[in-house]
Amino acid sequence: MTDLPILYSFRRCPYAMRARLALAVSATSCRLREVALKNKPAEMLAVSPKGTVPVLVTADGQVIDESLAIMTWALGRQDPEDWLAPSDGGLIAENDGPFKASLDRYKYPSRYDLADPLPYRAEGIGFLTRLNGLLEQHPFLAGEQRSLADMAIFPFVRQFAEVDRVWFDELPMKPLQTWLATQLAAPLFQAVMGKYAPWKSGQDEPFFP
Ligand SMILES: N[C@@H](CCC(=O)N[C@@H](CS)C(=O)NCC(=O)O)C(=O)O
Incomplete structure (x- = not known):
């Protein structure tokens, strides 16, 4: 006990x-x-x-x-x-639903009997674009401070980025890349x-x- x-x-x-x-x-x-x-x-x-x-x-x-x-x-x-104060605006549900489904198929195509992972990478870009749009407005997803949405979502974006780091780093999504780097460097992580x-x-x- x-x-x-x-x-x-x-x-x-x-x-x-x-x-x-x-x-x-x-x-x-x-x-x-x-x-x-x-x-x-x-x-x-x-x-x-x-x-x-x-x-x-x-x-x-x-x-x-x-x-x-x-x-x-x-x-x-x-x-x-x-962290509980701001609304996540449905982002966590989109992360856990469609984005996670695309991530799994992109990262582990053989588990799904898929020959080509790239269509699933392309699917994931939709969610990354939504995140990037928010991060163009403020440094974290729900405003000026990190909150539940950032913390619930960045571990999945990290995984997505790590499948092909060079590709991710070349996306025209500077705010998203900066946000991810900030989370990964944070003492909390x-x-x-x-x-x-x-x-x-x-x-x-x-x-x-
Ligand atoms: N909806 C669950 C999902 C958790 C989940 O799927 N975790 C994975 C590891 S990342 C797992 O335990 N999978 C079971 C397995 O691989 O046997 C949650 O949010 O806690």
């Missing part, structure tokens, strides 16, 4: 990243159980049979197994930068990207953040 929440996480998962960002900014101390997706802990599957990360088990035993719900739970406890060995049953978990 622990008196801290337990976070099942996977370092490179963008959903887990957004959860860790909110847990870190809200200074919500957890015990972190790094998950190998090919060998998920029985303890995690027992509380969340759908088998996706992140999963948070609160100190009073509540199971939260959707990344956005973990963000709002953490920020509901403490939201020092007012660095703080949530620590490396942990996969957790094994019975092991003591490291503290997070």
